[in-house]
Amino acid sequence: MAKKIGIFICGCQGLVSDVINFTRLEEELAKLKKSVGARQLHPWLCGDDGRDLIRNDILLKGLDCVILAGCPYGVNDGLFSSLAAETGLPEEMVLRVDIREGCAFPHRGNLDGALRKAVNLIRMWTARARLTDPHIPVTLPGNREVAVVGGGLAGLTAALDIAEAGINVTLIEREAYLGGNVVRLNKIFPRMCDARCGLTYLYQKIRETGKVRLMTLSEVTRLEGSAGRYEVTVVTTPRYVREGLCNGCGKCVDVCPVETADSYNFNIGRNKAARSPYPLDPEGTYLIERKHCPDGCDACKRACPAGAIDFSRQPEEKRIKFGSAVVATGWSSYPAERIERFGYGVLPGVITNMQMERMTAEDGPTGGEIICPGSGSEARSIVFIQCAGSRDVWHQGWCSSVCCTASIKQALYIKEKNHKNRVYILYNDIRTPGEYEDLYVRAQRAGVVFIRTNPSEVRAESSGVLKITAEDTLAARIFQIDADLVVLAVGITPNGSGIIRQHGRSLEYLDRYGLISAGGFYAGHKQCFPLESVDQGIYFAGCCTEPMDMGNTVKSSLAAAGRVLKTGGNTVYVSPLVAAVDRSECDKCKRCVEECPYGVFYLDNQGFPVPNELYCRGCHICMGSCPRQCIVPQGFGIKQQVAMIGGKIKETAPGEPVVIAFMCENDAYPVVQEAGRRGIDFPANIHIISVRCAGSVNMVLIKDGISIGVDGFILAGCRSDECHYITGSDRAEERLGNIRETLRDMRMDQERVKFLRIRLGEVDYFAREAKSFVDRLRLIGPNPFKSAVIV
Amino acid sequence: MPPKVDPTKCDGCQGEKEPLCEQVCPGNLMTMHKESLKAIIREPGDCWDCMTCTKACPRQAIQTVLQYQLAYFPGKLIPMVGTNSVTWTSIDCNGKVERFVMKTLVSGDDEDED
Numbered sequence: 015m016a017k018k019i020g021i022f023i024c025g026c027q028g029l030v031s032d033v034i035n036f037t038r039l040e041e042e043l044a045k046l047k048k049s050v051g052a053r054q055l056h057p058w059l060c061g062d063d064g065r066d067l068i069r070n071d072i073l074l075k076g077l078d079c080v081i082l083a084g085c086p087y088g089v090n091d092g093l094f095s096s097l098a099a100e101t102g103l104p105e106e107m108v109l110r111v112d113i114r115e116g117c118a119f120p121h122r123g124n125l126d127g128a129l130r131k132a133v134n135l136i137r138m139w140t141a142r143a144r145l146t147d148p149h150i151p152v153t154l155p156g157n158r159e160v161a162v163v164g165g166g167l168a169g170l171t172a173a174l175d176i177a178e179a180g181i182n183v184t185l186i187e188r189e190a191y192l193g194g195n196v197v198r199l200n201k202i203f204p205r206m207c208d209a210r211c212g213l214t215y216l217y218q219k220i221r222e223t224g225k226v227r228l229m230t231l232s233e234v235t236r237l238e239g240s241a242g243r244y245e246v247t248v249v250t251t252p253r254y255v256r257e258g259l260c261n262g263c264g265k266c267v268d269v270c271p272v273e274t275a276d277s278y279n280f281n282i283g284r285n286k287a288a289r290s291p292y293p294l295d296p297e298g299t300y301l302i303e304r305k306h307c308p309d310g311c312d313a314c315k316r317a318c319p320a321g322a323i324d325f326s327r328q329p330e331e332k333r334i335k336f337g338s339a340v341v342a343t344g345w346s347s348y349p350a351e352r353i354e355r356f357g358y359g360v361l362p363g364v365i366t367n368m369q370m371e372r373m374t375a376e377d378g379p380t381g382g383e384i385i386c387p388g389s390g391s392e393a394r395s396i397v398f399i400q401c402a403g404s405r406d407v408w409h410q411g412w413c414s415s416v417c418c419t420a421s422i423k424q425a426l427y428i429k430e431k432n433h434k435n436r437v438y439i440l441y442n443d444i445r446t447p448g449e450y451e452d453l454y455v456r457a458q459r460a461g462v463v464f465i466r467t468n469p470s471e472v473r474a475e476s477s478g479v480l481k482i483t484a485e486d487t488l489a490a491r492i493f494q495i496d497a498d499l500v501v502l503a504v505g506i507t508p509n510g511s512g513i514i515r516q517h518g519r520s521l522e523y524l525d526r527y528g529l530i531s532a533g534g535f536y537a538g539h540k541q542c543f544p545l546e547s548v549d550q551g552i553y554f555a556g557c558c559t560e561p562m563d564m565g566n567t568v569k570s571s572l573a574a575a576g577r578v579l580k581t582g583g584n585t586v587y588v589s590p591l592v593a594a595v596d597r598s599e600c601d602k603c604k605r606c607v608e609e610c611p612y613g614v615f616y617l618d619n620q621g622f623p624v625p626n627e628l629y630c631r632g633c634h635i636c637m638g639s640c641p642r643q644c645i646v647p648q649g650f651g652i653k654q655q656v657a658m659i660g661g662k663i664k665e666t667a668p669g670e671p672v673v674i675a676f677m678c679e680n681d682a683y684p685v686v687q688e689a690g691r692r693g694i695d696f697p698a699n700i701h702i703i704s705v706r707c708a709g710s711v712n713m714v715l716i717k718d719g720i721s722i723g724v725d726g727f728i729l730a731g732c733r734s735d736e737c738h739y740i741t742g743s744d745r746a747e748e749r750l751g752n753i754r755e756t757l758r759d760m761r762m763d764q765e766r767v768k769f770l771r772i773r774l775g776e777v778d779y780f781a782r783e784a785k786s787f788v789d790r791l792r793l794i795g796p797n798p799f800k801s802a803v804i805v
Numbered sequence: 806m807p808p809k810v811d812p813t814k815c816d817g818c819q820g821e822k823e824p825l826c827e828q829v830c831p832g833n834l835m836t837m838h839k840e841s842l843k844a845i846i847r848e849p850g851d852c853w854d855c856m857t858c859t860k861a862c863p864r865q866a867i868q869t870v871l872q873y874q875l876a877y878f879p880g881k882l883i884p885m886v887g888t889n890s891v892t893w894t895s896i897d898c899n900g901k902v903e904r905f906v907m908k909t910l911v912s913g914d915d916e917d918e919d
Contacts, residue, residue, distance in 0.1 A: 641825060714887055717886065717892070718888055721887050721891075803905045805905050805907045
């Protein structure tokens, strides 16, 4: 409750004062008395004497809230917040009324209207200021440590960056080795360097920092807590070989009777249940994959001269506490056997691009020889089928963005090995963005044949040769190619996808406790919060949210590490914008619980909804939903909004309709400012209040306004798929629809309320709609409640 | 005459066990229909037209039809609840519309001017 408000009006060196008559404005504002401690009109508040005026008034008159009428938020913010800091006034007690972009600029042709509107706006903001309180800061104890889930390229990059900043990191990896998919690649584009070179460097640097605890063969089974105070349960499978005792003789592998498909090499070749260490294995000792062991077999135990094998070990469950996390669970290849027409899994000569990668690797199962897995003979004619299972309504709808370049890279391996080999790439569209185009050109020069087609089937001849039937869509003819080896360029399936599922909207992310084990990741708004998960303090890096190349993976990991450094700390600051429930008013109807797009509400033991402050994004959609208006966030909430509506808005000219517009601060309100800056005229009747989200507007505001005689309302939000808070603008439209029906029942014109969906830049659209709305209101006539009997 | 719930607007308070109208009804007459999950009135004859449910409904799904002694169809009484006031629109049997504003709370002396 501000007791002494200072109102400062800036002429902006004529930009405002040429339109708004300051003498008359002063007369009008002289009527504002209650809790107003100072009223100053100044030609230029940004200037030295203007700022001195504000500073002196704050200090000498003891103002506890300042209204600056002039430019809007976002202009000269630093200037005025530093002024507040100098005088000891909290930043949130400096309110800005937009009478420049929102009033003087667009209403140059309507001087009287502009003056009346400026008076109305200042009165509204004074009413708001009276109810504005300084924020009460809320802090919670936090934990500085970080967990990184996934030890692939993304996880290692993020872990190193965080560890180098001096923070302890726990890196949790499901496999026995680090490096994920990248360690199994032969070479990486565009420089064609060895994939393991960079990973080994990363790994060594991580070891040098001494800050990273590496947990391999470990899986996250449960996640609890909230930002700053997370706790995960990690189950570690034992290696069954005691580290330190194993001397690496390899006798256990020799005697092991079981042969299994080698999952490290994507099932090309075989390996045994007892295994020699993988490259980039932090323990570096042998391990036994118990799940493949036959019952009662202890051949390796008997063979081991060091007595290092111990079958009595049990999976270990550990609980790890940390403050923030980077989730980098990476990707898997799309299961190629689902694309039945290409015969993967049936025809031995059909392999995937990752198998091809292992086959060409020097340390791979074939020692770098490109052979047909069925016959073992050297492959002479190799066909790549692009978009296998990608960009396909029956399989994955998206483009994985790397497979074109990857196939070109593999074609170049083959050509470099033996330029007489025939290589065909059957593609839908070659997508080699940026510098990858060079590789495309190199492949063309090297004699790789590119054919634009979507093959219909792969069939095996009796001689063992594979026959591919397809239509060349450029030449419009059917053709057949004989091949020794067919490589399916299958796309990337994020481990824990969900974001790219259909339209990128999946409500599974609300299942926060199943988040890491079950998948369903939802990275936030792609441009604004690209790495954020639903939970604050948990960030995504790499391919677990969407397919990307290695360059982008590293970039996203560094970005996630940066976010972690910013948010992690021993103290967690709670945003003042978070929802808060007034329990004296709440009747536990739980509408807020249902309507919150992030599911932040839980019920306490008395049945009251309580928002989890650390998950709340401050969208205030719950405030809009509450039928008892008892959700009262700090700062600008429903109480202030009600006061603003009741701030006695007067007609801008006799008989003119009064319109109040609630505008989403992300898209709609910037459009109005843009209109003002461009000097695009819209009716002066419209008084604009910017809100967090269109969904934060409680319908009681509109009901209040109608009862006191406001003629029309505009509610402007984003397009349905562009709403920053997922469901906000849709909720707003739905609620407004109900109001319209009530108005119809009340024999009032439904067109008094209007919902606009505005996208950034749609200035003309806004001006046109605003004008037609006001014209329509003039036609409908005044609000009948203006002449209602007041009981 | 009892309240009439518009099933297209009622969302059963989002599947709550006890919708708002059920919570507020002083006669405990409103309940949730088990199958449709919409609010219904179980004893229409017992309703005494207090209109509490009509005012409380967050989706404006409930309408009270006036008693036939007062007005035949299309007579209606429609409340709209604001923060500090309730507005009433009364439509009598001849279609004549009257409007009233009732201040419900002492809304503080928000007068600026004197």
